[in-house]
Amino acid sequence: MAAIHIGISGWRYAPWRGDFYPKGLTQKRELQFASRAVxxxxxxxxxxxxxRPERYAQWRDETPDGFVFSVKAPRFITHIRRLRDIHKPLANFFASGILELKEKLGPILWQxxxxxxxxxxLFETFLQQLPHDTEAAAALARQHEARLNGHASMKAYGKQPVRHAVEIRHDSFIDPDFVALLKRYDVALVIADTxxxxxxREDVTSDFVYLRLHGAEELYASGYTAQALKRWGDRIDAWHHGTQPEDAHLxxxxxxxxxRKSREVFCYFDNDIKVRAPFDARSLLTRFHLDTQLATTPGQIPAEGVLP
Structure with missing residues (x-):
């Protein structure tokens, strides 16, 4: 079966300190802690x-074997340039170090x-420019702007897939032509609870499924009840087994x-304001017995000392 990945969007949040993160845990060790909890x-x-490339390499080294990062693409491309004249910004992004994640590189999120x-x-022109493996990404990275000279990563580290997911927030995307484009270019539609x-919408347009859970009732704040988490778990189970929920909103x-016999699933909780995200993620990991595969549980991670 393909893997199920459940985690959090970001890890450096001041309100988490002394709650999810134990008192005494230094800020520089928060990723080490979080990556052993999800x-x-x-x-x-x-x-x-x-x-910077050295930062991505550091993140890779601080996390356990089998851990996966998704990477949120720059708002400069999606929000400022709004997909126009983006060849160099794309090259800069891929040269900025994401390839240094090596085998821990998961999908790229375009919000x-x-x-x-x-x-x-415009959207098809954008999709045409996206690299779908690390060799193509490295080739694009080599076209970066001169200002990145000396601070660019352009090595593929072997050939592996580079996957993409798109999160939309305007009703004009509720268009069959949009779904057809995503399927044609093998890009996932983000299933976003906002x-x-x-x-x-829940259309499956690639060989993987990408969920972002921003909050059940209050954006970025409210947690998910046990009933709501069961519902999400049931839906993830359907996508993971290569089908889709019977009541899928398409x-x-x-x-x-x-x-397909199975699909890889990525699910991230983004309801971070009230420190719900890491605990909701842990609950869903437990549903799939994935908590037993983690390096340790949060309660066992010492505030100081050597992490496993």
Missing amino acids: NSIEINGSFYALQ FPPNFQFNPE ADKWPY INPKQKPKA
Whole structure:
């Protein structure tokens, strides 16, 4: 069976200190702690600014074997350039160090702002430029701007897939042509629970499924009840087994996903304001008995000393 990855969006939050993170745990060891409590984390600092190769390498080294990072792509591309004239920004992003994650590199998340409307031609041009393996990503990285000279990562470290997921926040994307484009370019539609603020759809358009759970009732804040987590667990179980929920909320009900024995699933909790995300993630990991596969449990991680 393909893997199930359940985790959190980011890990450096002041309100978590003394709650999820035990008192006495230094800030520099928070990733080490979090990566032993969940089996995947979505890097979101990359959304706000280009990171450095040495930072990605450090994150890779601080996390256990089998751990996976997803990476949030720069808002400079999606929110500022709004997909126009983005060849060099794309090259800069792929040169910024994500390839240094090596075997721990998961999907790349492309989140679009609420006022970004679906333009089929523009969006297809964007999808055409996305690399789908590390060798293609390294080739694109070598076209970076000169300002990255001396601070660029351009090595593929072998050929492995590079997957992409798109999170939409405008009703104009509720269009069968959008689903067809994602399927054509093997890009996943992010299944985003946003407390009914933005569109929610569950079309399966790739060989993996990507979920972002921003809060059941209050965006970025409210936690998920045991009943809600059971519902999400049931849906993940269906996607993981290559099917889809019987009541799937689809843009195009006529376009069925390809039959598969299993699908890889990535699920990230982003309800971080009230320190619900890591505990909700732990509950869902337990549902799939994935907590037993982690290096240790949060309560066993010492505030100081050597991590396993």
